Amino acid sequence: xxxxxxxxxxxxxxxxxxxxxxxxxxxxxxxxxxxASGYREFPPEYIERIHFIKRAQALGFTLKEIxxxxxxxxxxxxxxxxxxxxxxKVKDIxxxxxxxxxxxxxxxxxxxxxxxxxxISECPIIESLSQKRNRHKE
Amino acid sequence: xxxxxxxxxxxxxxxxxxxxxxxxxxxxxxxxxxxASGYREFPPEYIERIHFIKRAQALGFTLKEIxxxxxxxxxxxxxxxxxxxxxxKVKDIxxxxxxxxxxxxxxxxxxxxxxxxxxISECPIIESLSQKRNRHKE
DNA sequence: GATAACCCCGTATCTCAGTACAGAGTCAAG
DNA sequence: CTTGACTCTGTACTGAGATACGGGGTTATC
Numbered sequence: 001x002x003x004x005x006x007x008x009x010x011x012x013x014x015x016x017x018x019x020x021x022x023x024x025x026x027x028x029x030x031x032x033x034x035x036a037s038g039y040r041e042f043p044p045e046y047i048e049r050i051h052f053i054k055r056a057q058a059l060g061f062t063l064k065e066i067x068x069x070x071x072x073x074x075x076x077x078x079x080x081x082x083x084x085x086x087x088x089k090v091k092d093i094x095x096x097x098x099x100x101x102x103x104x105x106x107x108x109x110x111x112x113x114x115x116x117x118x119x120i121s122e123c124p125i126i127e128s129l130s131q132k133r134n135r136h137k138e
Numbered sequence: 139x140x141x142x143x144x145x146x147x148x149x150x151x152x153x154x155x156x157x158x159x160x161x162x163x164x165x166x167x168x169x170x171x172x173x174a175s176g177y178r179e180f181p182p183e184y185i186e187r188i189h190f191i192k193r194a195q196a197l198g199f200t201l202k203e204i205x206x207x208x209x210x211x212x213x214x215x216x217x218x219x220x221x222x223x224x225x226x227k228v229k230d231i232x233x234x235x236x237x238x239x240x241x242x243x244x245x246x247x248x249x250x251x252x253x254x255x256x257x258i259s260e261c262p263i264i265e266s267l268s269q270k271r272n273r274h275k276e
Numbered sequence: 277g278a279t280a281a282c283c284c285c286g287t288a289t290c291t292c293a294g295t296a297c298a299g300a301g302t303c304a305a306g
Numbered sequence: 307c308t309t310g311a312c313t314c315t316g317t318a319c320t321g322a323g324a325t326a327c328g329g330g331g332t333t334a335t336c
Contacts, residue, residue, distance in 0.1 A: 060198030
């Protein structure tokens with residue numbers, strides 16, 4: 001397998017080249033080996049890692065949370081901590097899925113209503129999504 | 139039903155008072171009636187609306203997207219547009235759910251592995267989440 | 277009717293997640 | 307062996323989403 005320069009990795013992963021360097025500084029991607037000249041040589045797996053970061057971001061995770069997820073995936077922290085953190089994240093994810101499903105149901109309902117009538121009078125989306133069971137500002 | 143001042147609404151909804159004013163400027167919440175003094179008088183439903191905004195944000199929606207969702211919910215745009223937008227959003231949500239479920243499966247797997255061994259050697263999280271079927275930079 | 281605790285508006289500042297840029301070095305194609 | 311496209315580092319700037327602040331008016335309580 002060939003290695004990639006920073007620019008090649010950026011192109012492959014569909015991000016700006018500066019983003020790569022930013023993620024490295026941030027600690028989201030491990031520092032890759034360098035040539036004598038200082039040029040980085042990224043193994044191609046880094047492409048996947050960038051994709052993962054971007055995906056997780058779109059799901060509402062912050063870079064800080066993502067770095068924790070990646071630390072778990074990389075097997076860095078002690079096993080006990082991994083477990084605890086992973087269990088928390090599973091719950092968090094379940095909550096997210098739950099609300100996304102609600103949102104989806106409401107939208108589908110709106111679509112159905114829209115099929116016949118020409119005006120949606122009362123809005124069900126907010127009520128159905130706003131009961132507060134879980135505080136998000138933990 | 140009593141109305142709420144800006145500060146009361148902020149407390150009830152669990153956000154900073156400035157956030158309320160910001161959301162109003164942004165157009166996420168309709169301008170409420172005012173007293174002669176200029177004080178805003180929010181109907182209590184605004185609490186739900188703020189909750190909804192915060193929840194949607196945690197799910198990875200931007201304020202712009204949220205304002206569109208709310209416009210749909212409020213029944214503002216023409217019915218055709220509502221339908222189209224709602225259908226797009228349903229797809230978007232399905233994609234999100236899909237990836238969250240993958241993430242969850244991987245974490246659960248890690249937890250299980252963690253139960254016996256004391257070191258996770260190889261990381262499955264990235265591979266399982268990074269295949270690219272959908273571009274996120276539409 | 278004073279005083280603390282609120283609200284108003286406008287503007288400035290902050291954090292997060294990048295992006296851009298300048299000045300210098302490196303690589304590879306002709 | 308030069309030229310153009312790349313890379314490096316460090317620092318500055320940007321945009322989204324808030325938060326803070328200053329100077330002033332309002333309201334409830336004592």
